[in-house]
Amino acid sequence: MTARNMIQAINHGLQCAMEQDDRIVIAGEDVGYFGGVFRATHGLQQQFGKTRVFDTPISENGIIGTAIGMAAYGLKPVVEIQFADYIYPGYDQIVSEAARMRYRTAGEWTMPLVIRSPYGGGIYGGQTHSQSPESLFTHVSGLRTVIPSNPYDAKGLLLAAIEDPDPVVFFEPKRIYNGPFDGHHDKPVAPWSKHPASEVPDDYYTVPLGKAAIVRPGEAVTVLAYGTMVHVALAALEENDIDGELIDLRTLLPLDIETIEESVKKTGRCLVVHEATRTSGFGAELSALVQERCFYHLEAPVVRVAGWDTPYPHAYEWIYFPGPIRMRTALKKVLEA
Known part of the structure; x- marks a missing residue:
């Protein structure tokens, strides 16, 4: 190692x-x-x-x-x-x-x-x-x-x-x-x-494509993230003392829908976070899949946190990113619905 x-x-x-x-x-x-x-x-x-x-x-x-x-x-x-x-x-x-x-x-x-x-x-x-x-x-x-x-x-x-x-x-x-x-x-x-x-590890190993990772187990809400947003989501859950289950998708296609479905059926709530623009972002597909597969288990609508629907704003980069303030608002919304 x-x-x-x-x-x-x-x-x-x-x-x-x-x-x-x-x-x-x-x-x-x-x-x-x-x-x-x-x-x-x-x-x-x-x-x-x-x-x-x-x-x-x-x-x-x-x-x-x-x-x-x-x-x-x-x-x-x-x-x-x-x-x-x-x-x-x-x-x-x-x-x-x-x-x-x-x-x-x-x-x-x-x-x-x-x-x-x-x-x-x-x-x-x-x-x-x-x-x-x-x-x-x-x-x-x-x-x-x-x-x-x-x-x-x-x-x-x-x-x-x-x-x-x-x-x-x-x-x-x-x-x-x-x-x-x-x-x-x-x-x-x-x-x-x-x-x-x-x-x-120093040796040769593989992580299977199409298999998500549960970064943090929890019971209150399922949070779906990937890339940089895994760290943002983890910080938000810890900072707000929320018993959320954080799933790192790792592979968007093929998607590990089985792990997502199992988690959402357990928690009854789902929040999706990604850095890309909201409209037609991958979060829309995740939201649709959760609705289709877990509708009767959901206690609240699926909530998305994403980038703005604008060209990438150079001067406002750190406002554009989903961060602690927006994550806290979204978590409150999905938990209190």
Whole structure:
């Protein structure tokens, strides 16, 4: 076991995978000599060479399109889109080619492709470096969408994603890249400050895709979260002394609906929190599923806490985020209904 933050855990996961399977290649903008803008691929080109870890032109559709060809011909590419905000030029390749390959070939071809990308706010990046587009990918059949909330899961989920024969979009919450932050405050915490790291195994291990984690058991309300919002939700429950059950979804698609259903039927109440905009966000799907499956067990309507329905507000980033004040209001609403 070694203390690692999320960046270090991802880096070590890539190293473990590449040591075991020489079909794995890494490509993307600045992932080679420089080691990635967040240093997630630091040292990998020096260890595995320029034919397995290499820089690409600034062309997201080219990066993803080339990776699709690699995967179709037997390689296992792990490509990095430098920020999730940059993924849109490659969206057609992801949806029209990668996601449909297994179906359009009647299962003859698979698509072992992982698309990594830092996502979400918290680094003062403004509108073009801070978006949370996960719901655009959970709508697409044939894709898997993964968002870890801690270093242990980040490494294990990444290795599971690399093993998977289908394409995986792997979003990494950059606000917690360097470790847990103080979720008890609405004001910013320096995103590059050093935080206590988590213990991560040194060996190769996987965390199964499609299996949620119960971070905190409870009886009063079920709170569904993923990524950075797991830490915000945990802080809110602890600060307000609420006996809530916090579920870290980890994988949005496939979704562990069984764990959600079991929890909501026990608590009778449900709160969903995510950083992305509210309208058509993934929380809407979660709310609908809970209503469909748990209606006769609910003691109150499902409540959502999310980002604003606006372009990402650079100057008001920390008001945009769901934080302790909004979480406290939402918890009161669902508990008192």
